[in-house]
Structure formats: C-alpha cells, structure tokens
Amino acid sequence: MQLKLNGQRSCHLLLIVVLLFLLCIALRQSVQDRLASKQMIDHRLLIIVPFRDRFSELSAFLPYMSKFLNDRHRPHHVIVVDQCDSFRFNRGALLNVGFLEHGCSDCDYMALHDVDLLPNHSSIDYPFPPDKGGYDVLHVTPPYLHPQYHYKEYMGGILLLTREAFAKSGGFSNLFWGWGREDDEFRLRLMEAGLSIGRLRNLSSGTASFVHLHDPRRHARDSRIVGNQRELTFRRDRTSGMDSLRYRVTRRYSLAIDGAQPASVVCVHLHCDTGVTPYCAV
Ligand SMILES: *[C@@H]1O[C@H](CO)[C@@H](O)[C@H](O)[C@H]1NC(C)=O
Ligand SMILES: *[C@@H]1O[C@H](CO)[C@@H](O)[C@H](O)[C@H]1NC(C)=O
Numbered sequence: 160m161q162l163k164l165n166g167q168r169s170c171h172l173l174l175i176v177v178l179l180f181l182l183c184i185a186l187r188q189s190v191q192d193r194l195a196s197k198q199m200i201d202h203r204l205l206i207i208v209p210f211r212d213r214f215s216e217l218s219a220f221l222p223y224m225s226k227f228l229n230d231r232h233r234p235h236h237v238i239v240v241d242q243c244d245s246f247r248f249n250r251g252a253l254l255n256v257g258f259l260e261h262g263c264s265d266c267d268y269m270a271l272h273d274v275d276l277l278p279n280h281s282s283i284d285y286p287f288p289p290d291k292g293g294y295d296v297l298h299v300t301p302p303y304l305h306p307q308y309h310y311k312e313y314m315g316g317i318l319l320l321t322r323e324a325f326a327k328s329g330g331f332s333n334l335f336w337g338w339g340r341e342d343d344e345f346r347l348r349l350m351e352a353g354l355s356i357g358r359l360r361n362l363s364s365g366t367a368s369f370v371h372l373h374d375p376r377r378h379a380r381d382s383r384i385v386g387n388q389r390e391l392t393f394r395r396d397r398t399s400g401m402d403s404l405r406y407r408v409t410r411r412y413s414l415a416i417d418g419a420q421p422a423s424v425v426c427v428h429l430h431c432d433t434g435v436t437p438y439c440a441v
Contacts, residue, residue, distance in 0.1 A: 203265050206236070207258065216274045220372075224228050225420050231284050236261075249335060249336050269325060273315070286319075300369060331343050331344075332345070337381045387436050388436075
C-alpha cells in the first residue's frame with residue numbers, strides 16, 4: 160500500500176517536471192518569436208526594379224525573391240518601374256521614379272535591383288547596411304561575384320542603400336538613355352556625398368553566386384552612342400538628378416505571381432528634353 164502511494168507520488172512529480180519543462184520551452188520560443196518579429200518591424204526593404212519588356216525574367220524574379228527574402232526574415236516591398244514610353248531605356252531615371260513613387264512609407268532601405276540577377280548562395284543576405292559594418296551603401300554584386308562584370312570600380316547589379324543615402328546622393332543622372340554607364344556615374348555621386356560603401360565579401364562560389372537570367376539573343380543591349388551622347392555620358396553630370404526628373408505615371412497595378420507577395424507596378428512615361436539629349440530616341 161505504502162509502496163503504491165509512493166509510486167503514484169513520484170509519477171505525479173515526474174508529470175509536473177515534464178510540464179514545467181514544456182512550459183519553459185514554450186516561453187523561450189515565444190521570446191524568440193517576439194525578437195524575430197521585432198527585427199522584422201525594425202527595417203523594411205524597398206526593392207526597385209527598372210523594367211521593360213522582359214516578362215519572362217520578371218515572372219521568375221518575383222516569386223524567387225519573395226521566397227529568398229522571407230527565408231531571411233526580411234520584410235520587403237517590390238516596385239517595378241516599367242518604362243512605357245518609346246524612348247530608349249533609361250535605367251537611372253527609372254530608379255529615380257522608383258524612389259519618388261515607392262508607396263512604402265515604412266521602408267527605410269532600398270535595393271536597386273536588376274531583374275535578371277538572382278542571388279543563389281545560402282550566405283547572401285540583404286541586411287540594413289548600417290547593421291552590416293556601419294555602411295550607408297552595400298554593393299551585393301561586386302566585380303568578383305557578378306557573373307559578367309569584373310572591372311574594379313563596377314557598382315551595378317544589386318546595390319543596397321538606406322533611404323537617407325539615396326536622398327543625399329541626389330539620385331541618378333537622367334541623361335543616360337540606352338545601355339550602360341549610369342551606375343558608374345552614380346558611384347561618383349555616392350562618393351562625393353561622403354557616403355560609406357561596403358561590398359559583400361568573396362564567396363567560395365565566386366561568380367557562380369548569382370544566376371544571370373539575361374539572354375542576349377532575346378534581349379539585345381542598346382549600346383549605340385549617338386550624337387552628343389559620348390560627351391554627356393562619359394563625365395560626371397552636375398545638372399540632373401531626381402529633383403529635375405520629369406515623368407508621368409500612366410498606370411498603376413499590383414502583380415502577384417505564383418502566390419508571391421504582390422509587387423506594385425508603375426507604368427511611366429519619361430520626358431525627354433531633345434534640346435539637351437537628342438539621343439533619347441534613335
Ligand atoms: C541555384 O544553385 C543550385 C546549385 O547550387 C542549383 O541547383 C539551382 O538550380 C540554382 N537556382 C537557379 C534559380 O538557377
Ligand atoms: C573569389 O573566390 C573564388 C573562389 O574561391 C576565386 O576563384 C576568386 O579568385 C576569388 N576572387 C577574389 C577577387 O578574391
């Protein structure tokens with residue numbers, strides 16, 4: 160009889176210990192969850208994607224990036240700036256439009272992001288730059304990681320920067336119609352604004368760390384240099400920026416692909432002053 164009671168008591172004791180243990184685990188998990196969600200509330204990323212005509216790339220990009228950023232607990236909003244006019248492509252002006260039309264008041268940092276580049280390495284993350292070495296700007300695709308561009312000063316592809324840093328830089332020059340060089344000029348703006356620039360460290364996968372969707376047979380680059388274009392685009396432009404940009408948004412809609420978080424699309428008609436840049440149309 161005595162033995163049986165003892166047995167029951169130790170059984171109860173064991174049950175209580177197990178319950179306490181489970182309670183501890185639950186409490187710890189909830190603290191961790193709360194910490195994680197606090198991190199998520201602290202910073203929100205705005206991804207600006209300059210765009211035209213490449214729906215096959217966009218339809219791969221949106222679901223891929225949504226998963227990539229959700230896996231890393233990075234709350235984000237994507238704005239696709241679609242150049243709907245018939246001028247030559249103007250990546251810098253489209254990035255300026257993305258900043259001005261972002262529609263994400265709690266986004267405190269931005270990724271200027273090519274639509275044809277997908278990060279594909281487990282250690283690549285898109286942190287708030289000041290949290291990563293105290294930088295204002297973080298180049299995610301430096302020349303030793305970008306699949307295609309390897310010159311020392313290269314700063315295109317994917318660039319993270321705080322909203323303040325972009326504002327301080329004055330934005331991109333609007334004079335670059337056609338392919339290339341606007342990112343080199345933007346780098347000079349960042350440096351002259353005294354912003355600190357960091358780069359992602361090299362990875363063992365090197366230039367295979369990103370998937371380059373670009374298919375030059377389908378989307379030929381517009382590398383023509385016409386009229387006074389060389390003169391205006393091979394030097395620092397001190398006349399134009401996001402404050403002097405003229406454009407019209409002709410349509411806005413949201414685009415959800417494959418269950419990914421919907422992106423905002425703005426269809427934009429840029430203004431070209433043919434007196435200054437006659438090469439905006441060829
Ligand atoms: C990313 O890399 C892995 C191999 O490391 C590969 O299997 C996968 O297809 C790549 N993703 C894309 C989108 O190409
Ligand atoms: C980066 O790492 C890859 C792989 O280890 C290597 O092949 C490449 O030379 C490195 N690049 C630089 C700039 O260190």
